[in-house]
Amino acid sequence: MAQLEVVQVEELFLGLKRYNDKFLWVVNESEQTKLPRDFKEGLSNKGLIVSWCPQLEFLAHKAIGCFVTHCGWNSTLEALSLGVPMVALPQWSDQSTNAKYIMDFWRIGVKALADEIRIVRWKVIEGCIKEVMQGERREEIKRNTLKWRELAIEAVAKGGSSDRNIVDFISSFE
Numbered sequence: 001m002a003q004l005e006v007v008q009v010e011e012l013f014l015g016l017k018r019y020n021d022k023f024l025w026v027v028n029e030s031e032q033t034k035l036p037r038d039f040k041e042g043l044s045n046k047g048l049i050v051s052w053c054p055q056l057e058f059l060a061h062k063a064i065g066c067f068v069t070h071c072g073w074n075s076t077l078e079a080l081s082l083g084v085p086m087v088a089l090p091q092w093s094d095q096s097t098n099a100k101y102i103m104d105f106w107r108i109g110v111k112a113l114a115d116e117i118r119i120v121r122w123k124v125i126e127g128c129i130k131e132v133m134q135g136e137r138r139e140e141i142k143r144n145t146l147k148w149r150e151l152a153i154e155a156v157a158k159g160g161s162s163d164r165n166i167v168d169f170i171s172s173f174e
Helices: 006-019 029-034 055-060 073-082 095-105 122-134 138-156 161-171
Strands: 023-026 047-050 067-069 086-088 109-111
Touching: 006 023, 006 029, 006 122, 055 073, 067 073, 073 095, 073 138, 086 095, 086 122, 095 109, 109 122, 122 138, 138 161
Parallel strands: 023 047, 067 086, 086 109
Antiparallel strands: none
């Protein structure tokens, strides 16, 4: 529902490109017209832009080092439960609250701060990715992602809190 402005798409593209590591970026077909005209130049084998991917399978892959996300609740929970560090770029609604949890409560990522006209610049995006992937907080973030992943696994396992709650809920209708 939330769509990025052209300038934000360009800044995000530059931030991903300048971080200088491989990336996959899902950009809906309807939004691809916002990409810079020459976006394919200089990407070579470094970046791949697709219109869709199976997000849960992608996040579960061991090669994923960081997830740059708008902080929708489903995306946030998927990354949290799979132990993937995040760079938060919230746009609206509950996304800012989710970003706060990512950064300050769960401590599994960082929030990219927007400027005075509400645009997150490429230098900020690149810096946030660096912080998560190789910065001073990298080890703390990784430890916390593994902790929350284990807690999620325990919750959905047989006898875990989620398992018990669903059994109790179903039993209430009997």
